[in-house]
Amino acid sequence: MNIILSGYGAMGKVVDELARENGHTVVGIFSTIPIDNCPYPVVDKVNDLPKADVIIDFSHPINVTPLLEQAHVHLTPIVVATTGAREHLQQLMADASQHISVFFSANMSYGVHVFTQLLKYAAPLLQGYDIEIIERHHNQKVDAPSGTAIKLLEALQSVNPALTPVYDRSQLHTKRSNNEVGMSVVRGGTIVGEHEVLFAGVDEVFELTHRAQSKRIFADGALRAASKLIEKNSGFYDFTTL
DSSP states (O other): EEEEEOOOSSHHHHHHHHHTTTTEEEEEEEEESSOTTTTTEEOOSSSGGOSSSSEOOOOOOOHHHHHHHHHHHHHHOEEEOOSSSSSHHHHHHHHHHSSSSEEEOOOOHHHHHHHHHHHHHHHHHTTTOEEEEEEEEETTOSSSOOHHHHHHHHHHHHHOOEEEEOOGGOOSSSOOOOEEEEEEEOOTTTTOEEEEEEEESSSSSEEEEEOOOTTTTHHHHHHHHHHHTSSOOOOETTTOOO
């Protein structure tokens, strides 16, 4: 595949490395901010994008927004891995999918996709158990809770719409209600990403955990998604529908 990278930060560099290892070619970078010492041509206008099979975005909502808004101009499939400003991006991706194929996942790890499917299976079997979601990331991560934690919550809500997230128990002065889902955030060091869903019952606890041990799993997931996306018609896709 010939690939345009949206942004060239830490994850962009990982995608670049893994892409080259797998015989793909990065033909350019789209970035609305200057990039120093970049080995590829950098453009900041959609009209200047080089021809490519797919765009892979691990950047920032500000950077990917023009690529989605002007999908009718570049007509290049896009894999979106940015999780910030999710509601804003969801509408832009829906609009763009009228012109191109768009893939989005709040976590590019295929293992996390499996995690969500396991939750959908387990939750009905564990009715009456208290549920807590705990996510841990490195100290440079800006958004909280993570997009993946929200994805896990949505998986649980898909089988029990009554579940309601609680983000700050310090503001509550009552005992826990039956349909609460506690959302806890940890930021520190270089933790790549850990997500735990805890089901606490009477005298027993179930824990489902996914731990990312390197950023390469996210790059691998994005490249796998891209290789399938380029064969699809215009539309909006995720790991379930791709």
